Amino acid sequence: MAQMTMIQAINDAMRVEMERDENVIVLGEDVGVNGGVFRATDGLQKQFGENRSIDTPLAESGIVGTAVAMAALGMRPIAEIQFGGFIYEAMDAVCTQAARLRFRTGGRFNCPLVIRMPYGGGAKTPEMHSDSFEALFLHTPGLKVVVPSNPYDAKGLLISAIRDNDPVIFYENMPLYRSVKQEVPEGAYTVPIGKANVVKEGNDVTVIAYGNMVRLSQQAIEAVEKERGVSIELIDLRTISPLDMDTIFESVDKTGRVVIVHEAVRTGGVGAEIIARINEERILKLEAPCVRVTAPDTPYPPTLIEDKWLPTKGRIAAGIKKVLDF
Amino acid sequence: MNSVALDMQKEFKMLQILDTDGNIVKGQKTPKLRDEELKNLYRWMLRLRVYDALAIKLNRQGRLGFYAPLGGQEACQIGAMAALRKTDWLFPSYRDLGAAMYHGWPIADTFKWSRGQIGGMKIPEDVNMFPPQIIIAMQTIHAAGAGWKFRLKGEDHVAITFFGDGATSEGDFHEGLNFAAVNNAQTIFFNQNNGYAISVPLRKQTKSETIAQKALAYGMKGVRIDGNDIFAVYTAVSEAAERARKGEGPTLIEAVTYRLGPHSMSGDDPTRYRPKSEEIEWKEGKDPVKRFRLYLEKKGLWTEEWEKEIEQEMKAEISAAINEVQKAPIGEVEEIMEYVYDEMPAELKRQHAEVLSWKEAK
Numbered sequence: 001m002a003q004m005t006m007i008q009a010i011n012d013a014m015r016v017e018m019e020r021d022e023n024v025i026v027l028g029e030d031v032g033v034n035g036g037v038f039r040a041t042d043g044l045q046k047q048f049g050e051n052r053s054i055d056t057p058l059a060e061s062g063i064v065g066t067a068v069a070m071a072a073l074g075m076r077p078i079a080e081i082q083f084g085g086f087i088y089e090a091m092d093a094v095c096t097q098a099a100r101l102r103f104r105t106g107g108r109f110n111c112p113l114v115i116r117m118p119y120g121g122g123a124k125t126p127e128m129h130s131d132s133f134e135a136l137f138l139h140t141p142g143l144k145v146v147v148p149s150n151p152y153d154a155k156g157l158l159i160s161a162i163r164d165n166d167p168v169i170f171y172e173n174m175p176l177y178r179s180v181k182q183e184v185p186e187g188a189y190t191v192p193i194g195k196a197n198v199v200k201e202g203n204d205v206t207v208i209a210y211g212n213m214v215r216l217s218q219q220a221i222e223a224v225e226k227e228r229g230v231s232i233e234l235i236d237l238r239t240i241s242p243l244d245m246d247t248i249f250e251s252v253d254k255t256g257r258v259v260i261v262h263e264a265v266r267t268g269g270v271g272a273e274i275i276a277r278i279n280e281e282r283i284l285k286l287e288a289p290c291v292r293v294t295a296p297d298t299p300y301p302p303t304l305i306e307d308k309w310l311p312t313k314g315r316i317a318a319g320i321k322k323v324l325d326f
Numbered sequence: 327m328n329s330v331a332l333d334m335q336k337e338f339k340m341l342q343i344l345d346t347d348g349n350i351v352k353g354q355k356t357p358k359l360r361d362e363e364l365k366n367l368y369r370w371m372l373r374l375r376v377y378d379a380l381a382i383k384l385n386r387q388g389r390l391g392f393y394a395p396l397g398g399q400e401a402c403q404i405g406a407m408a409a410l411r412k413t414d415w416l417f418p419s420y421r422d423l424g425a426a427m428y429h430g431w432p433i434a435d436t437f438k439w440s441r442g443q444i445g446g447m448k449i450p451e452d453v454n455m456f457p458p459q460i461i462i463a464m465q466t467i468h469a470a471g472a473g474w475k476f477r478l479k480g481e482d483h484v485a486i487t488f489f490g491d492g493a494t495s496e497g498d499f500h501e502g503l504n505f506a507a508v509n510n511a512q513t514i515f516f517n518q519n520n521g522y523a524i525s526v527p528l529r530k531q532t533k534s535e536t537i538a539q540k541a542l543a544y545g546m547k548g549v550r551i552d553g554n555d556i557f558a559v560y561t562a563v564s565e566a567a568e569r570a571r572k573g574e575g576p577t578l579i580e581a582v583t584y585r586l587g588p589h590s591m592s593g594d595d596p597t598r599y600r601p602k603s604e605e606i607e608w609k610e611g612k613d614p615v616k617r618f619r620l621y622l623e624k625k626g627l628w629t630e631e632w633e634k635e636i637e638q639e640m641k642a643e644i645s646a647a648i649n650e651v652q653k654a655p656i657g658e659v660e661e662i663m664e665y666v667y668d669e670m671p672a673e674l675k676r677q678h679a680e681v682l683s684w685k686e687a688k
């Protein structure tokens with residue numbers, strides 16, 4: 001096994017799948033010759049040629065829109081959006097076309113398309129690059145949404161996404177690209193879509209997070225466990241849509257206390273959906289109102305303010321204490 | 327040559343007035359500019375050159391944030407803005423800080439913007455521009471809207487927008503051109519064709535032989551110019567502005583130029599996608615600043631001392647600006663919350679109070 005960063009694991013997943021299936025192609029801005037601005041597709045053009053690792057014209061709607069048709073006609077395209085903040089330019093292609101093709105055609109067509117994009121705060125990008133828009137896709141029936149939190153999951157989930165028969169939004173957290181290295185198996189393996197990961201078991205509180213917030217939550221949990229002598233469970237969602245409610249309910253039944261952490265803005269977010277479902281199915285199991293630790297409801301802030309705006313270890317710890325002290 | 331009947335290279339022959347040695351091309355007319363005006367153009371081009379070099383340096387020192395080098399594109403940005411009025415409106419991209427500074431955006435504010443510091447995008451009241459656009463090509467639509475508004479309200483202004491060759495692939499660009507043409511908008515679409523969109527060369531971006539010819543399809547005037555020739559730029563924009571003000575519609579200008587530096591300072595490595603020889607050819611053979619200097623020198627309008635003076639002055643302004651900006655507050659979450667709505671809705675007020683409590687907790 002090799003030690004890999006998340007960006008290497010993502011690159012490896014694409015390589016492995018492109019070797020396995022010649023219908024797998026990658027397309028996007030600067031993905032070919034340049035290997036992507038983050039180098040996610042580095043070396044793929046060299047290995048698979050210009051027709052499989054493709055530099056497209058600069059147009060997100062064109063990238064995803066053409067990929068929708070290719071997917072319907074038997075290809076397995078991986079469309080890269082250079083930064084997730086630019087996905088609005090392709091929103092019709094994603095949310096009304098890719099997401100609904102199966103539905104509109106009574107199952108005649110499907111859309112096995114992966115749309116990869118970097119997202120997430122802390123990378124010091126200029127404005128409009130770093131937003132967390134996962135809730136928009138959660139709100140769109142027909143899409144799956146995957147957010148890996150580490151290199152191992154990233155590779156396994158991306159391979160699952162490429163093999164999935166429905167469109168998958170593959171959300172890659174920018175600060176995670178190069179910050180952690182992990183053992184990643186060679187060759188193909190899958191991590192199932194729709195299955196959360198219990199990172200750490202515990203009895204008193206359930207903390208639910210994904211992406212970069214998993215790491216931060218882990219740190220907060222360690223601090224509170226030490227301070228309070230409690231045990232806290234940490235769930236890494238891994239998939240935002242479909243949500244793995246079985247794993248969440250099982251944990252809630254045990255702890256009765258829930259904190260949800262996301263770096264997206266609060267209103268209408270993933271946290272809101274999870275709390276709604278907990279209320280619908282498990283309200284009597286709750287010992288305290290569920291707490292959300294999120295960014296406030298503003299557009300993504302200017303670079304130098306982002307660290308104050310994003311959830312911190314301290315704010316997550318405060319959220320955990322709030323449900324403990326209720 | 328493709329199957330299109332028109333010979334685009336002929337139809338859209340590149341206008342050059344000042345050749346690469348600083349001589350006037352035979353048969354071409356120089357714009358009517360007084361010596362002082364000529365010197366002012368040069369002064370500004372040189373200011374941008376100094377700005378570009380220092381911005382790159384400050385970025386490397388970690389004192390600036392995002393920066394997209396504009397070196398090589400000085401004639402485009404200064405020539406175009408000098409042909410317009412202070413009352414005209416500018417819709418720039420991230421690479422057009424030079425155009426913006428000429429139009430009045432203070433150096434310190436460009437640094438705040440780059441660093442991502444509060445106030446960086448609050449353009450001073452007396453500067454008619456939108457903040458630099460990040461979403462490629464979106465500014466072309468805004469410029470169409472502004473130019474349309476001027477016509478609807480009988481205002482004498484012009485809207486100018488700058489965008490790259492890659493931007494011409496976005497649907498937004500086509501919508502912007504079409505809206506402007508259909509509505510006779512008082513808009514100038516100034517394309518800086520620097521040959522690359524990050525790593526992607528123009529030939530992968532479009533099958534058109536020129537960008538200027540795209541104007542044809544929208545029923546608007548298209549012109550192609552040497553973007554490293556300040557006289558060609560000044561002339562083309564002056565004429566486009568005159569047409570726009572007279573109600574004769576928008577213009578698409580393709581200025582052929584080159585970005586001498588990397589795409590941005592965020593890890594771009596041009597050796598991955600373009601030959602060094604090409605860079606050298608543009609840098610040494612076609613440089614817009616050098617070319618204009620040679621011209622002025624021949625007219626007796628340029629001296630070495632004057633050049634030094636301009637450089638020193640700009641360096642001092644930049645150093646004062648960066649020091650001021652580094653001392654200024656970077657901004658707080660509760661402050662930016664004030665700018666989401668006219669009046670904060672109840673939930674945002676609640677969150678505002680919560681944000682204040684984070685501080686107390688610390």
Ligand SMILES: Cc1ncc(C[n+]2csc(CCOP(=O)(O)OP(=O)(O)O)c2C)c(N)n1
Nearest residue numbers: 086421460461462490491492493522523524
């Ligand atoms: C909608 C959108 N897509 C992608 C990007 C990422 N991006 C930033 S600059 C750039 C290339 C732009 O090339 P061009 O239009 O030629 O302008 P230049 O940078 O050369 O001035 C890309 C792809 C973006 N900012 N916005």
